[in-house]
Amino acid sequence: MASTAGDDDPFRDPSATPQPPRHNIDVPDTLVVGRNASLTLGTDSLVLLDEDLLDSKGAGCCGVSLPGKDNPTRAIPFYNILWAEHSEDGNVTIQYAQTAAKKAVRPAIISYTLDKPDSRLAEAWIAKLLDRAYGTSQRQKRIKVLINPFGGQKGAMKIYHKSIAPILAAARCELDVQKTEYQGHGVDIAKDLDIEAYDVVACCSGDGIPHEVWNGLGKRSDAARALNKMAVAQLPCGSGNAASLNFNGTDNPSLAALAVVKGLRTPLDLASVSQGDRRMLSFLSQSVGIVAETDLATEHLRWMGSARFDIGFLVRLLGKTVYPADIAVKVEYDNKAAVREAYQTEAAKPPRSVDDRPLPTTDAGLPDLKYGTINDPLPAGWELIPHDQLGNFYAGNIAYMSPNANFFPASLPSDGCIDLVRIRGDISRVTAIQTLLSIEKHTFFDLPHVDYQKISAYRIIPKNQKDGYISIDGERVPFEGFQVEVHKGLGTVLSKSGHMCEARGV
Template identity: 30%
Template sequence: MDSETLEPDPAAAALPMRGEFSGDARVRYALVLTESELTVQNLGTGRRKSGAVTVLDLQDCIGCRAYGAEDGAEDGADTSAGFAVYFYPVKRRWAGLSSAPGRRRVERRFRVAVSPDPRTNLEEAQRWAGAIRQGSFRRSGGVCAEVRRPRRFLVLINPQSGKGQAQALFNTHVQHMLQEADITYTLQITERQNHARELVREADLSQWDAVVIMSGDGLLFEVVNGLMEREDWEKAIQMPLGVLPGGSGNALAASIHYYSGSQSVSGEELLVSCGFMLCKGLVSHMDLTSVCMASSPRLFSFLSLAWGFVADVDIESEKYRHVGAARFTMGTLVRLASLRVYKGKLAYLPAEESQSTPSQAQSTVSFTDGSNSSSVHSHMSRNLNCQNHLLHNSCNSNNAHKPNWTGESPVTTRGPTDSLLVPLDQPVPAHWTVVKEEDFVLVMAVYQSHLAEDLIAAPASRLKDGIIHLIYVKAGISRRALLRLFLAMEKGAHLSTNCPFVVYVKVRALRLEPFSPKGTITVDGEVVEYGPVQAQIYGSLARIIAG
């Protein structure tokens, strides 16, 4: 599960490389390979010359395969070899008067016939393929740490997610990309709720180098919590996780695409983008948030905690799942028609305040790219007092053996100790901020940029900023103003509307106590126990494959 630093390939040491090869229709090409680019010049067919030049960025390359004459020759006397290169550059697809940016597949094949000896030709093709692959691993700053090679992935697909097309989308768009990137994988179709959670909780994770989720955000929620329920949770949560959007929300997938600096895309364009990042295999750290309730084992969240309008829309729009991402738009309009007010108490630890608090040193688990994972794990154990696996958890010291909120068999709650929180039956610490208002339209705590493909809830958020972006809307806002707020959220501009009913603050921990007898609280879009809830963030606790 540990990442490795790739060793330079001796075949790629002597750059730039130059050569002349034939391609389709016997056209000759002159190739020049540098550390960052493959330049292809069209030399024509012999009688007809052409000087057209194409420059391909190796950062857009996911793989290169060498092959001998036996792989494609119709005549057994053919002694040539060849190599195929797979690029996914960002291009625009024009549809009517509009255009959509996205990654488009570009495959280039070159025939190598430098010798009458087939072995010599194959070795030359392999030399070029190895050098191109090595160049595709590089980025500014040198060779990067990534998922080790050869790469073996466990791919989990929820066939019911979104419009029920996740498996078909995987077969159509992702399967061939993994083959081009020389990634082997084990495919597991989930059969029921919490199937993935149980699987990763019990599995021998050493079989794979990453766990990939093709679904909405719900399946990743299962995987994260399954990993955190293992006895070896410290090591297990370091397993790189990959996300492929196959649901209706796809918030984390959209966030990862957003963090890469690419223009906004959705649907199949987003899937190809995430598939590309998966094939590149670059690993980043990701924050997780510990969420504690009154009588349920605590959960670990990667996306959001919501109460009020947002939570209601998320759950009530399930009936519109067949329309995909548009379900949230429909749910928003329905809920706006009968706007509710929720009574409760909200308190939080501001990020600036917590930085000056000695206990904050225990609430953030930081890792350094390329660090020795075993020493990190032991350091984390010492700093976070995890030896008792939360038998004295400040959130709820007696819930470790109670049935969890899903109704499964009891499992022991594990993970780092929540040093910023006190038990729910005690007042929050004196240095916390208590919100005076008690009437809310919504409260949402988010730790990724997106709440859905088309909702940028926290544009300033990053994968490992160690911050909960707390947004709440006070009662009194009009339906029209709330609608404008959500329309602005599509562009991430809602925090610049200067609406007096909207409050945004960066925090490290929070507590929410609903007073209204009925309501919904969601964690990563999943309904949890309704009642008092509190949370604190852990910086860089998990790892995610991202651009």
């Protein structure tokens, strides 16, 4: 189990405060590791200088590829440093994530035996290196790994062992691996999880297993505490990898594993969805119309990966299908100018290094619903407005839904709002195609036929349709009215910035 030195509170988040220096001596930035070699802590990289590399004829040395014919140096970003240690026989070993392809990494090793062993100096230098490499991110995370062998193209187990496990192991993470065996198994696992034994639940899956984990945590008697303590991460192994795209900044499994290793605890808004007598938690999106059909009516195209979403969206957009509904919303930012200002204000803030939320008590369950459920009378001040030409109703908490689908460019993980997009159905086919292309061009937000608001709650009731699709985080639910309410910062993820999605904003 990972230790937290100097910590008398077993519930304290180790990533909440910088870890204290582990040295009491003046530690130079440069560690001499041989007659012709040294390791230097630069501004943002570890710089290796080794004159022997000049004689290696480009073959590389100690796992380090030669950067140039006449260049004996190599720079490794601190972000890529996974671990470092010093042995009793004077050996210094550094493990890092080396670029293996255009969009992938793999573990590599630098190893030197010191000519003049000084264990005190070497250990202090390594501590300084790890301080630079991790900052306030928790080291040696204790990770409950859930692998869904049925999702996407059914290759999650192979992806985990080939691309993910080596990175996590090199970073000295503590791993407890379990396969999901049936639909809803993630719910059952999270309900019974020992939240004091782990720091992260990492889902090797699509977005379905994270959805199950959050709902399993939400069913506990200590739901508020469990949702706060347990960070939920996605390691992309499915056809829908939105959680990884938004918080790891990638849908590549090895790069996502590196992002989890270095990830900062980040509050995430979760939304309660009430439908009938049911209440579920949503972390991603709720949709009625084009996007819901694009997701749920293309299950037979799973073999295509994420391309199925693009094809499904285009087919329905060209068909100019409408999905009439009555909608009432609790608006917080009612126009694009206000939404843009709110986003840019948050984006201007520096990376958030401290999760300063108070830890809920052990008897705190899910928050009460301020606006009741779909079965209650319409809340005061709300008005159901007919939308008979509705082409799409799409509410989302984070930006990306698939690699090229940044539907919510102004989304913020913890602003107490979900972003609402409504596309009118009475547009020409040319405009429909331009709408699809605008998502990749990052001009979707400014289209005149796209309404964009930030809201904190809403009710939607489909009408004049016998059946259809409603998607909650990509999961199909009955085709009937539902109500949604946002809970600010109820959940926890890991992200690079501590407060933003890894997406181009507005």
